[in-house]
Amino acid sequence: MRYLGLDLGSRTLGISISDKTGLIASSYKTINHNEEYNRLVNDVVNIVNDENIDAIVLGFPKNMNNTIGPKGELSKSFKEKLESKLSIPIFLEDERLSTKSATDILISGNVSRKNRKKVVDSVAATIILQSYLDKENRK
Numbered sequence: 001m002r003y004l005g006l007d008l009g010s011r012t013l014g015i016s017i018s019d020k021t022g023l024i025a026s027s028y029k030t031i032n033h034n035e036e037y038n039r040l041v042n043d044v045v046n047i048v049n050d051e052n053i054d055a056i057v058l059g060f061p062k063n064m065n066n067t068i069g070p071k072g073e074l075s076k077s078f079k080e081k082l083e084s085k086l087s088i089p090i091f092l093e094d095e096r097l098s099t100k101s102a103t104d105i106l107i108s109g110n111v112s113r114k115n116r117k118k119v120v121d122s123v124a125a126t127i128i129l130q131s132y133l134d135k136e137n138r139k
Helices: 037-050 070-085 098-108 113-138
Strands: 003-008 012-018 025-032 055-060 090-094
Touching: 003 025, 003 037, 003 070, 003 113, 012 037, 012 113, 025 037, 025 113, 037 070, 055 070, 055 113, 070 090, 090 113
Parallel strands: 003 055, 055 090
Antiparallel strands: 003 012, 012 025
C-alpha cells in the first residue's frame, strides 16, 4: 500500500511519499499555494494519480492541550475537499511538534537557514507519515 503524507501550512504544502510496502516515508516535495486551496487539491489529485497512491495521511495540528484551533479546522476542511475529489482513505495524524522536529533534524545536519526553509515542510510531512506508518505496522 502506497501512502502520501501531507503537512498543510498557511503558505506551503509539504509532501512525503511511502515506498510500495508502506514501511518507509521519504520527502517528496513542497508546493507553494498562497491559500489557493482548490488549485492545491487538484495538485494533490494529480500526484495521487501519477504515483498510484492508495491512502493519504494529512497532518492534523492540535493545540498542546489537545483542543482543535483554526489550523486544525483548516486541515479538516482540506480533508473534506480532498474526499470530494478522491475515493481513497484520508487519515488525520496528530502533527504536534513535527515542524520543530524537522527543523531540529535539518539543523543537526548543518543545513543552512536558506535551504531549511525550502525543505522543512516536506521533512515535516515525512515525520507525520512515518509516525503513522510506524503505528500501523505495529498493529
